[in-house]
Amino acid sequence: MSEMHELLVARGAERRVEGAVSAAAASRDGTVLAVGTVEGEIWLVAVESIRSPEAWRVVAAHHGAVLSLVADTGASGFLSGGEDNRLLRTEADGTVTELFRGRRWVDHVASTPSTLAFSTGKQVELRDAHGATTLKTLEHPSTVSAIAFDAKGKRFAASHYNGVSLWFVQAKVDSVRMLEWKGSHIGMALHPAGDAIVTAMQENELHGWRLSDGHNMRMSGYPRQVASMAFTRNGKWLATSGADAVVMWPFFGGGPMGKPPTELARLPGVFCSRVCAHPRHDMIAAGYDDGTILLADTGSERVLPICMSGRGKVSALAFTPQGGFMIFGTEDGWIGAVDLSSQG
Template sequence: MARLPRKADLKPTALEQRGKRFAFGAPVTGAVSVGDAVVVSFGDGMLRFFCPDKMPQELKLHEGVILCLAADGDGHVITGGDDGKFLRTSLEGAVEELADFGTRWVDCVAASHGQIACSSGKEAHVWTPGQSKVTVFEHASTVGGLAFDAKGKRLAVSYYGGATIWAREKRWKSSKLVWKGLHGDTCFSPDGKYLVTCMQENALHAWRLRDKGDFEMPGYPAKIRSLAWVGDTPYLVTSGADEAIAWPFGGKDGPLGRKPVCVAYNEGELVTCVHALPDQDAVFVGFRDGAVQLAELDETKPAIVISGSTGSEVIEIIVAGLHIFVGDARGNVLWAPLWEGSSFAQHV
């Protein structure tokens, strides 16, 4: 574990000066917060734990790339790898193998209200508290994304040709949402009224679930790989352009007929990662060159530079308690206190 050197001609921001930089030599593939800790997965199969006032701890978890990571809400994380294993790990490093799919990769994982799920190939597997048997759902093509709604009562599974929502009452019932094309990462809106997917065709697609009305949000120059729900409206903020694109989902029809808010700009660099500043109408924006900005969802206000370029695209930004984690595609990491004193904005 080595400190990351900085170019002599770049002046560190105040946040960088009070933080620590590391170079792990393998790409960051995922990161989640568990209390005040951030748990990070890497391309070398390592899981690393970042806690305030401690050096990062590490655990060799998978025999290959950790492809997906989620917090289970019970102080553990779940991971899937190209070694075919689906694992649950505690912050203390205790590991439980939930499933082994052999040569089939575990592509997606999700968790909510005690339920956990993973996908391998065309199948989604769901573990429900109080049930000894795993529920398996098969779909028409390889699963591209998994997401539970906020109450944990619905599971969305996306794939080529659309998505299926599995709703659990006394038993599971399915509802199909059809749209031609390859659908990847997916998420419910915080109020559960919409389902959104990221498409291979550089666009978002959304369904209004009350009547299955659907609409597209096209025009991105690159694939959308990062989503964040921000503020009370709420806005869905996305990567995939040279600014963070924020679609308003408030009101009766969400973004239909409304323009997005566009914030944060870094000399034409593509946005690769977005993450909400908790309890604020503001978002952290990571770029292809490794820089990070903090922007309010207000086009009249300039963004604040949080950290400078590392030369490698930002993969994950996570806020946990009073600290922020930034990780990139080369394994460069910034771990820093968000602020000193009572005001973040005064110190960045």
Template sequence: MTMHDRAARILSPDVETAVEQRNAFVIGQAFNRSGSAVAIILGDGSVVVAGDRGLQPLAEAQTIPLDGLPLSLAPDVDGEGLVVGTDAGAVLVVSADGNVSEIHRFPGRWIQIVASHAGTHLRVAASGREIEVFDGAGCHQRTVSGHPSSVSGMAFSPDGTRLAVSHYNGVSIWDLTDPSPSPTQLQWKGSQTGVSWSPDGRYLVTSTQENELHCWNLDQNRDMRMSGYPSKVRAMSWCPNASYLAVAGADVVTSWSFEGGGPEGKPPLEFGYVFEGTVTCVAAHPFEKSVAGGYSDGTVLIGDIASGDAIIAKAPSGGAVTAIAWSPDGSILFAGTEQGEIARIRVVGRVSGRRDAAEQAFINAGAGTTAPETAPLISDCGSTECTADEAGSGTAS
């Protein structure tokens, strides 16, 4: 155990944190779908795979050098693997025991974003303006092209049949079941930097270069702005029953309520006022209504969305938090920083208060979606605006 390790351990009765140091930028972190292993992609061109449900010490974990810089990481279609994209154009699958197999290679291209869907067994890899689609066997199915700019984000619909792609001036939604599709276009002026699809399938939200989110209600064909961030929005993460969208970009962790009539007219809930710097990463807990937030000073907080109570899960150090990931069972949180700190945070007990009906329903359903309790109530005007006040006290219009 290092000095640093000791210093960072046990900051709260509810979490036990161990910090290990790698001398490279932590580019991404993800558990595989079964939760048996966690992968960490690093700026020294390697991927680290820690087995034993992520509990294997990093010193004993496998460090696999790649022939390029890993740029993107996502769980694979099955329970075991993880998909990695590199700046040498490789789309790789890394298994829980550290075996690397190459799905395809596109020489000279940067594979900036990867994603997969467990239901349809599709894997997608974005590079420049194009998206390469592979099936679960690794066969290249098609190239999705024609975007007006480089692809900045991708999100599967909950059923995995459609893919939302963010780019300059909006989002294209592709029907992956149609062999010769033309996309449905959602337009919003400006540079969209990422996209997320609500787990109930009803909302698409983009982060933008301009300190706000843009949200489309797909059922009602309406859209709205969610603004008030002091800097560009850096990350979004949905609570699995689509009750909240947690967002990084302010000096606090903001969570927009999608319960009832959606986010319109409601300020976001916030926690984590006490810290300097901005929130750089968020990850919603896999079933509780709680969120982990990483800060630009290296702090990690875990907070209860409803009450705003938060615990310190990692002390400030190591530069900005660049990646954060929950294990599928919500018992372990991994956070990495730009200076190579990797924190393994074991969470004992619940973060948020009592389990509510929606959470119970979600757990009973096992995975996927649950319908919200009430239908959204939305008026008939065009683009409306919700506001997150940067000082913390949100207002709505």
């Protein structure tokens, strides 16, 4: 494919920065995209300046790597956790506010419009939308490896060694529902309808639980550890990395158990490193070890190239909640942003 077929060339821009990109996110109102780096910087890309990389704003946020980056509880800002043991709020104008400083890395951050959560070691702290008031502190049996709220913000999940802990955010008395499976769980995805939770294992496989009855599900056969996964907008498919294609597990018709996965956007011999589901359409953005990024339609299997190889391993992908823009980052320090809107 010639570079003129790349959406990045026709409808976006890119620039190289200091340090590998470690995380990406978009604001709730869809006006700002952001990436964090291992150097502690947060780059802010306003969608109106998406094709003017000289206008992208850099914020010296953390002292050490940005470990987690998510949309703030409010409209346009971001929350980040870092190796400097701090939780920060970064506004769209670059203003940074410290919300927490502890003794351990702030590994993971999650938010809803009314609540934010962050993990340090075995503990997860839930705070109000402003980040000033602690609502509760949740203790886990081992170091937390991933956290997430469900789509309605009512339940909260944390993965750790030997399983997942599931909590009710508004519960007066905190009683945990333990989903147990021996081994090291290193990543997690929640079904949009709350039907299931899936974790990536230290081994090259996934484990899942059907929440209605706790039934266990095992999805294996990967040549590599699964580092990234995402449910499509309606929960019909779970897209994952870990192979030289996007591996898609069906969560309909009784699946995934007893049903083989589908593969999309295969690049023979080049492993998929990152996946991100489009929030409005049945599409998956997939990043690969060589820097290729493809946009694949889960229905027609049509594939559009966002950009081709040569930028280093894709390490971060994010869409705006409305789906009109996306941002990516690579381990070689490339940041790219693309306008996917119909008028782009």
